[in-house]
Amino acid sequence: MSKSKGNIIFSLTGSIACYKVCNVISKLVQNGYEVKAVCTKSATEFIGLTTLETLTGKSVYVDMWERKTALDHIELNKWADLTIVAPATANIMNKFSAGFADECVSTLFLSHDRKKPFLIAPAMNTNMWDHPATQKSVEVLKGWGVKILDTEKGHLACGDEGYGRLLNPDKIYDIIIENLKK
Numbered sequence: 547m548s549k550s551k552g553n554i555i556f557s558l559t560g561s562i563a564c565y566k567v568c569n570v571i572s573k574l575v576q577n578g579y580e581v582k583a584v585c586t587k588s589a590t591e592f593i594g595l596t597t598l599e600t601l602t603g604k605s606v607y608v609d610m611w612e613r614k615t616a617l618d619h620i621e622l623n624k625w626a627d628l629t630i631v632a633p634a635t636a637n638i639m640n641k642f643s644a645g646f647a648d649e650c651v652s653t654l655f656l657s658h659d660r661k662k663p664f665l666i667a668p669a670m671n672t673n674m675w676d677h678p679a680t681q682k683s684v685e686v687l688k689g690w691g692v693k694i695l696d697t698e699k700g701h702l703a704c705g706d707e708g709y710g711r712l713l714n715p716d717k718i719y720d721i722i723i724e725n726l727k728k
């Protein structure tokens with residue numbers, strides 16, 4: 547088996563944009579990166595675990611307490627060269643900035659090695675993005691060295707137009723690769 551070009555934790559949270567990151571995960575795996583997917587419970591409403599398991603070739607972490615796929619957050623963070631949360635909900639960003647660790651994605655955030663790149667690609671309705679709670683979290687997280695990717699302006703799933711759309715998946719892929727090289 548050839549050696550991995552880089553180990554990536556790919557966390558998904560409860561946004562309609564979950565389907566958009568499947569191509570990013572697929573491209574990473576096809577290009578020789580090893581990807582372990584982690585989902586919040588809400589993310590599993592938007593994407594099937596079978597899809598992520600097939601794309602990554604590995605079990606997906608969802609439940610901290612599930613016997614076969616229990617989360618060893620410390621080991622997983624040691625294994626990873628980079629973590630990305632995409633799509634990232636307003637909820638998860640606000641939880642991160644408050645230091646909560648009550649499910650897999652936030653527990654991995656709080657226990658990550660802050661010398662390694664941690665990327666967040668937000669996706670949400672404009673009002674959620676503009677809310678002072680979310681904007682404050684963005685500032686707090688940036689201050690801690692977390693890389694918050696831009697959102698795009700355009701048509702949102704709720705029918706509104708505005709900021710909050712997930713960044714183009716090809717750009718997300720390129721940013722992951724750039725950050726792995728650093």
Ligand SMILES: Cc1cc2nc3c(=O)[nH]c(=O)nc-3n(C[C@H](O)[C@H](O)[C@H](O)COP(=O)(O)O)c2cc1C
Nearest residue numbers: 559560561562586588589635636637638669670671
């Ligand atoms: C159809 C639907 C689409 C949603 N899309 C988003 C979204 O794009 N971004 C977001 O922040 N929240 C979105 N939400 C709300 C989140 O799913 C909700 O806040 C949830 O508690 C987030 O949980 P998580 O952060 O643990 O994944 C959506 C909810 C529904 C029902």
